[in-house]
Amino acid sequence: MLRFLARRIALALVTLWLLSVIIFLASHALPGDVGRRILGPFADPRAVATLDHSLGVDRPLLVQYLDWIGGFIRGDLGTSLSFHVPVAQLLLRGLGNSVKLALVAFVIVVPLSILGGVVAALRRGTFIDRTISIGGLSATAMPEFVTSIVLILLLSITLKVLPISVQVPPDADPFTQVYHLILPSLPLVLVLFGYIARITRAGMIEALESDYTRTAVLKGLAWRTVVFRHVLRNALMPTIAVVATQTGYLIGGLVVIETMFNYQGIGQLLYTSVAQKDFPLIQAGVMTVGVVYLVATLLADISYSLLNPRIRLAGRE
């Protein structure tokens, strides 16, 4: 188990390093120089040179990379070009807000989609199964801005049950805060629902068709016991991994949602930084997204290995 974890962490670190290289190269080594891209094609070449120098982008790439990654490790992410405040401060606040939104989405979607997947598998081939499968598939495939528009029209403008604005007074009670986050979280919920329900259904069906389920049934156990004791635990293991990898997707969705709802999270920050060509913020922001994803998958691996005795007891006799 320890060996498994050490290996996983080492792999995550290697991935993280590669990621930093990719991000760095993507934002530096593409054609054109940084100052020119920021100032535009008509700027004075001297101004470009000065900006390049002050940004340090006229130095060799390797030096720049080491400088940047060194800062990253120390927690010094540089200063935002557009906001003129430390990048770390911006990212931290954005991350906090995004986590709130993501949590609301997860709290709604995880139980719902697992239930949906389990029910679909147990009622395989029936109308309920087809509805959940096709509904989930359609919801998953729908871009968030499309669902947002339909939901805003339906829930805020027509039915007026949910506020369209995410802005709440800072002293609002937690309930109000969550209430305002429901509408923006729903498009995310819809996308995630299909994913998680589908994997859960597949895992359930595999477990239901397994030999050990047959053993349990032929033992004479009640169907309820078979499902709860023998099937679910094995069936839900793949779901955990999927939930974790979906955090990555979730951040992509946040870019759209936060921009649409003008919610100050990491997604909006990324979008603004791109629009403003705020390179220190872009690099650090994208890197943060990667770190969040890797941490999430690592946590999933750990919980998976805790549930799976094959891994938990590996190396022990």
Add this chain to the structure above:
Amino acid sequence: MSATIALGRQESAARLRRQAWVERLRLALRTPSLLIGVGVLLFWVILAIFAQNIAPHDPLAPDILHKLQPPSADHRFGTDGLGRDVLSRVIYGSRGILVAAPLATLLGTVVGTAIGLIAGYFRGLVEDVLMRITDAFLALPTIVTALLVLASVGGSTTTVILVIGLGFAPIIARTVRAAVLSEAQLEYVEAARLRRERAPYVMFVEILPNVMGPVLVEFTVRLGYAVFAIATLSFLGLGIPPPSPDWGLTISEQYTYLISNFWWPVLFPALAIASLVIAVNMFADGLSRVLER
């Protein structure tokens, strides 16, 4: 099953193979999701090709005097904030995405399949290096990768195709590699090595045909995501530049009118995207059902 029964002498293999295809076609015709998906896709393709003949107005001609008109006999879908005909814009708007999405997916599938084949076949160091790099790419959602690159190089249809296509490659590589790994354990691969076949032959002639099923399914699934991602990039203003009638772009331009209850310039392109996305996914779902058999 019917085709697997041992052949008698008089039965020709070719006939059985034809039968298998007929059987598969029959199955396809009995798969509603496949039929609906293909039907809606064809609908949009025809609209895109014959847009000039079908669209009632010029999609780009503004008419400030008649802006934000609700749907009427002349403008069945109403007019937008610049007075342009929403119906015509929806019809023309299908063009960009119907070209970009398949091209991006094709690019991603070709590159991803190659990477997956190589990683799955060679194992060892080659696999480790390739898979670590794909992992690193996978840590970023496609949209974020696209943001990063498009911020540097600027948006255009070509860059969108390249970014989405290459962004999909690692995901497809993973799927293909998994299929190749289980395939490479089969002894026909060893049999090929025992007659000294070169690696490219084994990968592309022996293994590839056997993983085409998953590749094809992955292609259709990714096609859905390409529509998703390209529309989203347009919506974020990073894809096809204005004044294109592209659906995502239109929605982002007209989105502000929604609050004032001018729903038609936004809802119709949104429904268009929805129908396309659902069609692609039903097609994917139906295809995998047919191929599973």
Add this chain to the structure above:
Amino acid sequence: MASQSRAALEVTDLKLAYRVRGRDRIAIRGVTFTINKGESYGLVGESGSGKSTVAYAVMRYLPDNAKITGGSIVLDGKDMLHMDGDDLRKLRATAASMVYQNPGTALNPTIRAGDQLIEAFVIAGVAKGEARERALAMLGRVQISDPQGVMGRYPHQLSGGMQQRVVIAMALASDPTLLILDEPTTGLDATVEAEVLDLIRNLRATFGTSVLFISHNLGVIARMCDRVGVLYAGRMVEEGPAWELLTNPRHPYTVGLLRCIPRWGLSKEVGPLDTIPGFPPGIGAAIKACVFADRCGLVQDICRAEEPGLDPVGEGHASRCHFSDIAQTLPRAERDMVKRPPVPETARAALSIKNLRRTMTQQGNSFQALAGVDLEIAAGEVFGLVGESGSGKTTLARSVIGLGVPDAGSEIDLEGKKLAPRVGQRSLDQVRAIQIVFQNPDASLNRRKSVRQILGRALTKLTGVRGERRSRRIVELSESVRLDAGLLDALPRQLSGGLKQRVGIARAFAGEPHLVICDEPTSALDVSVQAAILNLLVRLQRDRNLSYIFISHDLGVVRYISDRIGVLYLGRLMEVGPADVVFSAPHHPYTEALLSAAPSLDVREEHRIRLQGDIPSAAKPPSGCVFHTRCPRKLGAICEQQEPPLLEEEPGHFLKCHIPIEDLRRLQKPEAADQAG
């Protein structure tokens, strides 16, 4: 569950169909049999005969597309087919249990073995507090030496034999009226299989349970059952007392089936094995009269017009044949072969293996899969390689063909020339010279390539022929394995298992090899098909005077085809010698145990040697002689401390044992071992 009924199970005219693509395809065509209380009933048949389907129908555990279309199943006096969910559940909990093939997947991987066992007791009505005690006691009864420890382990921490014991313990928890065993030892090693079968026999004696035993292996059935029913294409064709039926079969199918089996001591020198021509009818085939008519050598017009009844032919013995009285005169399907001249004494060694070692790693632990094997195989010789799982026989084969790289210092020479470790480094001649027939043709043939493509590519790469000449060679090659040229454009999945294996053989022979490795080439096939494939391999080998390394776990098969035999255990050759010498005493104690473990059709009540415990892990081989932990003839400390050398005790007969051969000869008295020819 006391009942007045004398029968534990009565199946009457059971009919069952599978619904495939909207059409019902009949699989069971009316099967009737009765199992009395305390009786052990065997159901035999080849794949597709419907034997497992019958078993699952009895438990009412059938796939959704299966439909029982007629007949009745009465278990312990209760009608199984008209029972609602709750009664059915109770019945499964108390009256009937099942043990299946693959114990590894039958146990839930995330629940401790003990908890799964306790659950079985609780559901059978034992109080929760008492269940644990009962579970421990039951583990003791299935001869698990450390019940406490096993209770706390997860299934993956147990060996295959242990897993099957736990499953058996679970099945017996309810003290069922009927125990269904569906191929319970298929996939287990011979020595472990023997132990498990003994255990089942002893338990049956203690518990008095009725048993329905499903197997494809007639030897196992002969040993385990009082009465036997033979299923063919979903129809019972013969039924009778086990010994009577196997020694005096009265249905042509049973007669043919028994003749297909390479019996104890039978060798290719005696003659070819008999085969059953043709193919069994598929599921859903329309059959009007006798199910066996199309393949029967005694067929008359009446057989195709009218189905015979299952008529009595002796005491409790019945056969569904119009000509049951002359069934045993069934003509032999295979002509006698020409005897081959013996291999000249001076034959140059085709293959010479010196000090072959291979260290492998598994989950971070390295172990020696082969620990220094020396071997010479002469030109024109068939060398049989026998061993259980982990013995290294596949590793050895892979090293020879160049797919596994042996440790430095190992040497493999072919016809006097050193072979490079990897196939890619060998010369084309060397690659052509050594080819392999794989175990499973489904995996070894590319399912997207036609037979013509498969053979054509092999011909081109190995011999360089192209165009017209290649087309001609493809036809010749397929004819040499008796594959109809009309099948050349078929895809593998359109062929039956036996035909597929013929394609695999043809491919191996494309480059006119000098040495062919046959890695369990018949173990995925039914016996009637196996016989045909063995005959083919013998004929090809004789016609071309080439060498085989023939790997198999089936001792009868190895004995039949081999000139010499080597016995591997934990990566070491324990015994090497001419086939008849190895199969008759004196032999190595391990060989002795293997021979005695193999289920045989020829020995009725036998004095058997049983090995205790599982095969040690190759990662931690025992000190001294690696067999000492299980050896029933262990001498003492010397066996634990010193590894004996492989010595030539008699001319051509090598043994790796501390016991002097004369002592072995005395210990292994003729009646103690199964005698070869």
